[in-house]
Amino acid sequence: MTIQSAIDALKPLLGQRLSTSKSDLDLHGQNESYFDPTPPDAVAYPESTAEVSEIVRTCAEHGCPVIGWGAGTSLEGHALAVAGGVAVDFSRMNRVLAVNPEDMDCIVQPGITRRALAEELRATGLFFSVDPGADATLGGMAATRASGTTAVRYGTMRDNVLGLEVVLADGTVIRTGTRARKSASGYDLTALFLGSEGTLGLITELTLKLRGQPEAISSAVCAFPTIADAVNTVIATIQMGIPMARIEFVDAEVARCFNGHAGTDFPEAPHLMLEFHGSETGVKEDAERFGEVAGELGATGFRWSDKSEDRNRLWRMRHDAYYAIIAAHPGKRAVATDICVPISRLAEAVTETQADIAESGLYGPLLGHVGDGNFHATLVVDPAKPEDLKTAKALAHRMTERALAMGGTATGEHGVGIGKKGYMEAEHGAGWAVMARLKQALDPQGILNPGKIVPDSAAPSKTRAS
Amino acid sequence: MTIQSAIDALKPLLGQRLSTSKSDLDLHGQNESYFDPTPPDAVAYPESTAEVSEIVRTCAEHGCPVIGWGAGTSLEGHALAVAGGVAVDFSRMNRVLAVNPEDMDCIVQPGITRRALAEELRATGLFFSVDPGADATLGGMAATRASGTTAVRYGTMRDNVLGLEVVLADGTVIRTGTRARKSASGYDLTALFLGSEGTLGLITELTLKLRGQPEAISSAVCAFPTIADAVNTVIATIQMGIPMARIEFVDAEVARCFNGHAGTDFPEAPHLMLEFHGSETGVKEDAERFGEVAGELGATGFRWSDKSEDRNRLWRMRHDAYYAIIAAHPGKRAVATDICVPISRLAEAVTETQADIAESGLYGPLLGHVGDGNFHATLVVDPAKPEDLKTAKALAHRMTERALAMGGTATGEHGVGIGKKGYMEAEHGAGWAVMARLKQALDPQGILNPGKIVPDSAAPSKTRAS
Numbered sequence: 001m002t003i004q005s006a007i008d009a010l011k012p013l014l015g016q017r018l019s020t021s022k023s024d025l026d027l028h029g030q031n032e033s034y035f036d037p038t039p040p041d042a043v044a045y046p047e048s049t050a051e052v053s054e055i056v057r058t059c060a061e062h063g064c065p066v067i068g069w070g071a072g073t074s075l076e077g078h079a080l081a082v083a084g085g086v087a088v089d090f091s092r093m094n095r096v097l098a099v100n101p102e103d104m105d106c107i108v109q110p111g112i113t114r115r116a117l118a119e120e121l122r123a124t125g126l127f128f129s130v131d132p133g134a135d136a137t138l139g140g141m142a143a144t145r146a147s148g149t150t151a152v153r154y155g156t157m158r159d160n161v162l163g164l165e166v167v168l169a170d171g172t173v174i175r176t177g178t179r180a181r182k183s184a185s186g187y188d189l190t191a192l193f194l195g196s197e198g199t200l201g202l203i204t205e206l207t208l209k210l211r212g213q214p215e216a217i218s219s220a221v222c223a224f225p226t227i228a229d230a231v232n233t234v235i236a237t238i239q240m241g242i243p244m245a246r247i248e249f250v251d252a253e254v255a256r257c258f259n260g261h262a263g264t265d266f267p268e269a270p271h272l273m274l275e276f277h278g279s280e281t282g283v284k285e286d287a288e289r290f291g292e293v294a295g296e297l298g299a300t301g302f303r304w305s306d307k308s309e310d311r312n313r314l315w316r317m318r319h320d321a322y323y324a325i326i327a328a329h330p331g332k333r334a335v336a337t338d339i340c341v342p343i344s345r346l347a348e349a350v351t352e353t354q355a356d357i358a359e360s361g362l363y364g365p366l367l368g369h370v371g372d373g374n375f376h377a378t379l380v381v382d383p384a385k386p387e388d389l390k391t392a393k394a395l396a397h398r399m400t401e402r403a404l405a406m407g408g409t410a411t412g413e414h415g416v417g418i419g420k421k422g423y424m425e426a427e428h429g430a431g432w433a434v435m436a437r438l439k440q441a442l443d444p445q446g447i448l449n450p451g452k453i454v455p456d457s458a459a460p461s462k463t464r465a466s
Numbered sequence: 467m468t469i470q471s472a473i474d475a476l477k478p479l480l481g482q483r484l485s486t487s488k489s490d491l492d493l494h495g496q497n498e499s500y501f502d503p504t505p506p507d508a509v510a511y512p513e514s515t516a517e518v519s520e521i522v523r524t525c526a527e528h529g530c531p532v533i534g535w536g537a538g539t540s541l542e543g544h545a546l547a548v549a550g551g552v553a554v555d556f557s558r559m560n561r562v563l564a565v566n567p568e569d570m571d572c573i574v575q576p577g578i579t580r581r582a583l584a585e586e587l588r589a590t591g592l593f594f595s596v597d598p599g600a601d602a603t604l605g606g607m608a609a610t611r612a613s614g615t616t617a618v619r620y621g622t623m624r625d626n627v628l629g630l631e632v633v634l635a636d637g638t639v640i641r642t643g644t645r646a647r648k649s650a651s652g653y654d655l656t657a658l659f660l661g662s663e664g665t666l667g668l669i670t671e672l673t674l675k676l677r678g679q680p681e682a683i684s685s686a687v688c689a690f691p692t693i694a695d696a697v698n699t700v701i702a703t704i705q706m707g708i709p710m711a712r713i714e715f716v717d718a719e720v721a722r723c724f725n726g727h728a729g730t731d732f733p734e735a736p737h738l739m740l741e742f743h744g745s746e747t748g749v750k751e752d753a754e755r756f757g758e759v760a761g762e763l764g765a766t767g768f769r770w771s772d773k774s775e776d777r778n779r780l781w782r783m784r785h786d787a788y789y790a791i792i793a794a795h796p797g798k799r800a801v802a803t804d805i806c807v808p809i810s811r812l813a814e815a816v817t818e819t820q821a822d823i824a825e826s827g828l829y830g831p832l833l834g835h836v837g838d839g840n841f842h843a844t845l846v847v848d849p850a851k852p853e854d855l856k857t858a859k860a861l862a863h864r865m866t867e868r869a870l871a872m873g874g875t876a877t878g879e880h881g882v883g884i885g886k887k888g889y890m891e892a893e894h895g896a897g898w899a900v901m902a903r904l905k906q907a908l909d910p911q912g913i914l915n916p917g918k919i920v921p922d923s924a925a926p927s928k929t930r931a932s
Binding site: 144409424434 | 567568569570610611612613617621622624634638639640641642644645646647648649650651652653657660661662666680681701707709747751806807809838839840869874875877878879880881882886889890893895900901903904906907908919
């Protein structure tokens with residue numbers, strides 16, 4: 001019972017679709033953040049739920065770790081094979097299986113990326129709302145309970161997945177949820193698997209809620225004298241009940257990176273980027289009301305875009321902000337933070353964070369989904385200077401402690417992975433032990449993405465193959 | 467280790483607040499549906515989380531069942547003490563602990579009812595949106611994942627609870643969620659306890675999302691020639707993206723019951739009851755667009771109400787529909803059904819159900835939250851005629867089978883209790899066994915509301931006290 005024996009047992013099933021080439025292993029040991037590369041021992045490329053089930057069943061027999069792999073865009077090292085094992089790469093399970101326009105839902109395989117899905121839905125008049133920065137897979141987004149710029153209006157993955165097909169730790173296939181819009185039928189297994197980061201099961205199919213393309217959309221960017229003015233505008237907007245579809249904050253440094261990366265000419269000042277969805281008159285009215293609030297708090301330089309190509313460019317730029325920041329610093333890596341606080345504490349959290357970063361001497365621009373109280377510092381570190389990483393981690397630690405002290409969470413949307421695991425006890429208290437009991441109940445051998453989410457005792461380490 | 471020894475051990479803790487009087491036991495063995503009275507062996511009235519914890523810890527030591535009790539308004543027998551034990555009545559834990567207008571949330575104890583909460587929030591300009599027909603407690607609504615007339619706009623309890631305090635089966639107290647609006651931090655324990663019907667823990671505190679009172683509200687009632695016309699109007703309205711806050715269907719018989727119970731003069735025809743929330747111009751525009759769609763499908767007799775007292779009367783009448791139907795049949799009881807289907811199947815589900823009821827000879831008016839695809843038949847039975855109950859159960863069975871075959875759920879909002887347990891396997895397949903494993907993990911003795919949700923083997927029956 002070793003990882004190697006599991007790999008040997010999988011070969012007849014998968015043939016060429018089980019890879020142990022160094023390049024493949026290295027690719028599946030990478031991450032977009034500062035964690036050390038941690039390759040698996042093999043990479044499997046299943047083409048069906050039945051194959052995923054067979055892979056997991058075989059790995060279970062051999063006590064071999066199984067780690068789901070989407071697009072590799074995790075910022076917290078979710079898919080790193082910290083105990084070795086087999087990475088299950090869903091890139092060959094990337095189809096849209098059904099679109100039901102009347103019910104405004106669709107059924108997809110986990111390997112489809114959000115941009116590919118948007119492309120497939122373009123002609124239907126419907127769209128899927130959740131949009132993390134990266135072009136992540138829907139399976140990965142579900143496994144990490146991802147969100148993005150539209151959560152303030154349409155919610156996160158928690159609110160936009162009607163049901164799942166999941167392969168459990170023994171290979172059993174279950175379906176959670178139904179195609180009904182709501183249900184009070186027993187434990188909410190859909191919600192349990194969303195955000196479980198591959199530690200309770202592998203998601204092999206998703207039923208997603210779709211939204212109708214609004215009749216009218218209007219986007220805008222405006223600049224503010226200070227961060228506090230921008231954040232206070234967001235708070236006032238929410239409290240007035242102005243229905244925003246997006247309201248995003250970027251600081252002066254991010255505006256500068258946009259100018260460098262996307263060729264814009266924003267003033268180097270804090271900005272809000274926003275969007276309204278609705279009827280023609282509704283959007284106009286919302287925009288006017290927002291303009292008044294923002295104007296009172298010092299907003300200037302409004303740029304409105306009603307054309308879809310302008311809007312697409314704007315949001316593509318926003319989504320690529322992390323990459324724009326990295327691109328402005330060749331050879332550097334980043335520590336991305338991800339706190340979310342009650343909205344009443346947001347201005348305080350942002351200004352304290354900015355002061356703390358300024359004092360540290362590190363470069364760390366701020367941006368975020370401030371309508372949810374969620375923001376990120378992208379702390380840029382030089383891999384050649386170990387003290388940079390130490391400083392960044394200390395900053396990130398103080399940010400997270402601040403968020404928890406304010407009644408917030410250590411991760412608004414990036415998930416736990418290995419980056420946030422150290423805060424699970426502080427955030428959840430005795431609830432963390434409950435998570436361990438759930439893990440133990442559904443994965444008693446601890447083969448599913450070991451080392452993640454639950455206390456380490458609940459996920460025994462395995463013997464690596466080599 | 468008996469129920470009686472648990473009761474003896476609880477007496478010093480609770481004194482007069484542990485009742486074994488026949489009237490109290492009978493009261494806590496009642497239900498609003500057709501199930502036989504099933505009293506507990508004692509009723510505890512805790513005043514704090516610490517007392518709830520001590521009650522559960524003591525019951526755990528003695529292997530005694532513990533059943534949470536809210537307002538007793540369950541329609542599926544959730545709180546019936548089918549294995550005896552101690553009912554924990556939350557009526558003395560009914561306070562609002564905090565209202566945070568800036569964050570638009572509040573913290574409440576589980577025993578507060580939705581109408582009492584609405585009263586407490588009246589002056590704040592905020593409201594809690596979930597409104598089941600009955601004046602249920604918030605604890606009960608959370609435990610059953612309740613919804614109501616506004617779910618189409620604001621969601622169910624699943625979407626409106628930010629966090630919980632829960633007493634586990636061994637008396638441990640945990641907190642789930644945070645006051646942040648979203649989080650990707652580990653398993654979604656809040657969602658797991660919502661809808662767990664007291665089988666995984668007792669909810670002792672809830673953090674609720676509040677909504678701002680809209681600037682403008684407009685309600686309307688209109689009549690349709692046929693049920694299919696009314697349902698097709700709902701489908702068209704959703705697909706056009708008209709943002710309804712409420713859209714409710716009642717059939718001709720319910721309209722007749724309203725006339726008898728609330729003194730209205732509705733034509734005896736199918737009706738839609740609806741409401742728009744938004745700005746003055748937005749609501750006006752929505753109402754006009756709806757009027758056009760409905761008019762094309764034959765709607766007549768529109769009655770609009772912009773005054774809050776008229777609206778309150780309208781929705782109070784709607785919420786009391788179940789009681790109005792019962793009141794029109796003195797001495798009768800009701801079998802309430804609660805299916806929810808994909809919206810594309812709704813007209814079919816409603817018309818097939820109506821034909822089936824007509825053929826049966828029973829009286830069973832239809833009404834529902836059709837914007838969610840959720841509707842109820844209230845099947846009136848004469849307790850003196852056992853064949854009535856048999857006919858009603860057969861009808862309810864066919865309705866539920868129809869819903870499952872259409873990709874829907876056996877219960878849109880009433881929950882499982884003992885009424886829907888027989889459909890858990892059909893609806894969830896192998897997922898039902900997963901629920902059993904979760905139950906086993908969190909309540910290995912099976913003392914928390916035994917006999918509910920999970921297969922019976924997972925909840926060993928206990929020795930009754932007397």
